[in-house]
Amino acid sequence: MAETLDSLLAESRDKLKAAGIEAAALDARHLVSGLLGLSRAALVTRGGEPVGEADAARIRAAIERRAAHEPVHRILGEREFFGLNLKLSKDTLEPRPDSETLVDCLIPHVRRIAARKGSCRIIDLGTGTGAICLALLNAVLDARGLGTDISDNALQTARENARRNGLAERFETLRSNWFEAVEGRFDVIVSNPPYIRSSVIAELDPEVKYHDPVAALDGGDEGLDAYRAIALHASRHLETDGLLGLEIGFDQKQAVTALFEAQGFRLLSGVKDLGGNDRVLVFEQDVERSKDR
Ligand SMILES: C[S@@+](CC[C@H](N)C(=O)[O-])C[C@H]1O[C@@H](n2cnc3c(N)ncnc32)[C@H](O)[C@@H]1O
Incomplete structure (x- = not known):
């Protein structure tokens, strides 16, 4: 059976929680919405939709990085500051x-x-x-x-x-x-x-x-x-x-x-x-x- 957004989000949250990441649920939502280009609202309303294999693999790789304490925005490569979207680099x-x-x-x-x-x-x-x-x-x-x-x-x-x-x-x-x-x-x-x-x-x-x-x-x-x-x-x-x-x-x-x-x-x-x-x-x-x- 194809994975859904909901199941992938739950798996991501559990993995981060097990790694001791304090804001596990929030970080999981942030990473999944950022990687798939979806709003947080869409994560909820489209939770039952299937996620393709390539997207699921990208999400799992990002969750691994977060579990190793890399910050969410480093993984996404950008963050918002005072209404601007800013790229980050090394x-x-x-x-x-x-x-x-x-x-x-x-x-x-x-x-x-x-x-x-x-x-x-x-x-x-x-x-x-x-x-x-x-x-x-x-x-x-x-x-x-x-x-x-x-x-x-x-x-x-x-x-x-x-x-x-x-x-x-x-x-x-x-x-x-x-x-x-x-x-x-x-x-x-x-x-x-x-x-x-x-x-x-x-x-x-x-x-x-x-x-x-x-x-x-x-x-x-x-x-x-x-x-x-x-x-x-x-x-x-x-x-x-x-x-x-x-x-x-x-x-x-x-x-x-x-x-x-x-x-x-x-x-x-x-x-x-x-x-x-x-x-x-x-x-x-x-x-x-x-x-x-
Ligand atoms: C705390 S960060 C601030 C970055 C940015 N202004 C911000 O607020 O997000 C300090 C910055 O100072 C730069 N820096 C460190 N030593 C410096 C130096 N000797 N001369 C000029 N810039 C330096 C660093 O590369 C870094 O970008």
Whole structure:
């Protein structure tokens, strides 16, 4: 007898449960709907329909990978971020919902600058999939963005994501070690840099430590290496009335604020993520202090 969607879903869920995957039923539905190109509603309404041999084999192979703790979106090769469909690749972090907090918080600033100046120039340091910059460009039509990264593979993926989402005309990329190869000034500097302490990486969930690239996670001994490098040169690349927005680790607000204050910045706002943790810091240049320097 031919297998049905229902029977394959049940088999997938049971296999994931047996492998200790917490959200077994949800992950099974997500993988099956993603692989077959069906909506979640269709999984329910078409549950009695037969599944061909080739599709069943693809689903079983994907479930094997998930049972070995590969994340759902790595297996599907793409994920949604702030309404954009983004391709993932070996050197790109899987964009996290926490980073949507950073986008949310910067959109009004980007809109305001674009309305005042006719355009808003954004640089996204360590752009990965391009998630943050592309989401800002998608929200504000008069904005233009430069995504930088140390990885060519990430930059290639970011460019493809810009094309996929109709944003390629306003998005460029540059390979650079933080500001090293960057020229000129920007209205908005944004970054979600690697900020996990090196010693903690080995304790992360297998989904993260084996599947997100280590260059996207490891922030050095104190988790602050990238912030130090960015803080050192940020004022040279920011328009006087520009803004700098950063994602931070839940316990880094004080340390990161001190690093940027030491370089002539003033904390404009600190924003918590949906879990109530400090997650985003927005700085402006401290004009009074800059005059004194
Ligand atoms: C935490 S990930 C963030 C990716 C993406 N912006 C996002 O939010 O999903 C950090 C990114 O910084 C990049 N990166 C690491 N070291 C870098 C360096 N020295 N210069 C520039 N980018 C770097 C990594 O390749 C990675 O893409």
